[in-house]
Amino acid sequence: MEIVPIDTPSLGDRSYVVHDGEVAFVVDPQRDIDRVLAVLRDRGARLTDVFETHVHNDYVTGGLALARATGAAYHVNAADPVSFERSPVKAGDLVEAGEAMRVRAVATPGHTFTHLVYLVESAGEPPAVFTGGSLLYGSVGRPDLLGSEHTRELAHAQYASANRLAAELPEETWVFPTHGFGSFCASAPSAASSSTIWRERQLNPVLTRSEQSYVDEPFDAYPAYYDHVAQLNLAGPGAPDLSFPRRAGTTELRRRIVAGEWVVDLRHRAAFAAGHVTGTLNFGIDGEFATYLGWLLPWGTPVTLLGETREQVARAQRELARIGIDRPAAAATGRPGTWTAGPISSFPTARFADLARAWQHRPVAIVDVRRDQEWRAEHVAGAVHIPLHELPGRLGEVPGGEAWVHCNSGYRSSIGASLLAAAGRRVVTVDDLFERAAPAGLDVVSRQVMA
Template identity: 40%
Template sequence: MEIVSFRTPGLGDQTYLLTHEGQGVLVDPQRDIDRFLAASAERDVQLRFVLETHLHNDYVSGGEQAALRTGAELVLPAAAASAYPHTPAFHLEDIKGGRGLSLRPIHTPGHTPEHTSYLVLIDGEPVAVFSGGSLLVASAGRPDLLGVPRAHTLAKLQYGSLHRLAGLPRDVELLPTHGEGSFCTSSGAGRYTSTIGAEVDTNPLLAVGDAEAFAQRLMAEPMPIPAFYQHMGPANTLGVPPMPAVTVAEIALGDVPAGAHVVDLRPRAALAAGHLPGAIGIELGIDFGSWAGWLLPYQEPIVLVAQRGQNVTEAVTQLARIGVDSVRGVVYELGGTALANFELLDLSAFTDRIRADGAQVLDVRMPSEQGAVPLNGAVRRFLPDLVTEGIPAELHRGRPVLVACGSGRRAAIAATLLLRAGYQPVALTGAGVPDVVAALSA
């Protein structure tokens, strides 16, 4: 038996391919399925099953399309009741493969009501469990993605699910879908995989005494929910079209469609030096798609601005993973038009400006980050809330706004939002608020 892991860092998720004597099992595939099918072909494996642990909230699934492309049997939790053909997985009703391979569904509600984990048995012996968004490494799947009214009930169900999985043999491999970097975890998850025994010994949530205390702990400091999550569940219930071609046409500046959202994915130094007025700058990185999906209206037309040589295909792929297929083209040349700009400062220059009389500072980190390392005197507003709630009223347009986050990435995005609202942003780059706090106290 071999288990191949496909990490998607920008979403904090993993897809798995289990192979056993020429047959394959694909678990929780994302929409860009070619990478999984290529790995299966490289190993000369016939895909036998495609498993979904739950209706995903953070990405568009490629499960249906992977099954259609390969002839594999698509297996979903029975309670998911998805609108496309699949085999329903019922609690403890084994699904038989060949050559001694069996899959045992274990109903593990909590992250979602239908959530189902899959215990892998080889010749009747349990060897691994795909736990999806139930028991995670040092954490658990969050219970509040379907709304606050259901969160308490789901959190108590999650308590039982975690302990159900913790009762498996200690040497069973634990293979969760959600991990570090995912907004589907209730807290910062650690390593990507583990064993049941290691989690029994070290996972703090398994040490909580009862379901009510567990629910209170899980819901004490909920993480923000990305705006695009609300669209993922319905898409994964009704079915998703195949991944479109990820090539994107080059267009001239004058051909940008009216009403399109301009997203500048160039490095922040180029962005600060000059970008199209009104554009939102999201430097291309592993989480580009997540930020674009969070900050822009879902599925409205997008035009990208890039430097030649940047991996525009990667940007379009990240958007397609969350169901955004609305990129209309890419602009490489910005000549012939007036550009907007803002200041970028390193740590030393930034702290000098803070020390100056009348400096106004904006902290755009997550609330949990702001609470862990507060920046005294700063106005707090999490980056996405600049879009949904607007610019804080305490900030004045007539004076520079010093913007900081954890590393400079979110500060640069925020600077473009401030600039188009008529403010004078100054973004910290190459450092974050903890560095600022340390420098100011030195």
């Protein structure tokens, strides 16, 4: 039995293809199923079954489209109120995948009420458990995504599910989660690439702390598009159309910007700062592009993509399809000079050392666009805190004059600076690691000092 992970690092998730050389099954496939089909062709395996651990919030599933394309059975919890035909599965059900692999569904409520994990046994090999959003590497899936009214109930259930898996499964069982590699579906990120039940028993805080301390832990914000994605998954999404978007010329691009649509520049933040079309927004394809664009974009707003190459645009289009934004309104490739007949805008980039010097000699506004938990842990004294996902609705709260925008590394600060620049503000983006703020001479207030 071979287990082939298919990573989607931009969303922090993994899907899995499991095969014995002849037949295969898939767990939690992403919407762009061509990646799965390529693995199946490469391994020469026939797909018989597709399993969903839960109705996903952070990506649109490819499960239904994959099942229809291959004739595989599509296993979704019988209790999930989906709008399509599936092979309903419930806790305790056993599915034979070929002659060598036995897949058993186990109820693990917590991330959702109907969450399942799948325990796989194959003769002569250690068992494997595909845990979805239940037991992750060093963490568990968040229990707050279904609304605050359900959070405490689901938190208790999540704690119980994780501890039950750890107690009942053999210590040599390999653990294969869907979330936990940067996804906001995870309670905490992990750098681990593999794990076993034994390792999680030793290192996973949810298995070593009290239930009440876990239930009382606060959760930070999660992307706004999650609610839309869950509804798409319940309805049964089809395969995406990844054909190249219609090309837009300079007149059309200007019209879309003036109309308040989002024209998104995919280039690296340094290139955007050096020169960009006035009114465009910078969501670099090199970072968590889909997460932050999907988070900030008012749902349904037309999106036009600007990239240096067709490859950049195609990659961005694939990322957007994974979160349910199916067709860009238009696209253009090249450089800013080919996208506008007017002047090119720019703004400065800086380090925290530059900010410290500016702060000493003239009044500037420091705008921290990190999330609440990051701010509470430590922040620059005197900074204005507006989390990036709230910035579009709070632009008027940024003090007048020159605004220096920072985050933890530079990616989010460029998004924030582009939003402010598009609104006509004079900005500087701090492209630096936050850990350098204090050594640069800025007064950083930590949680310990605040306490």
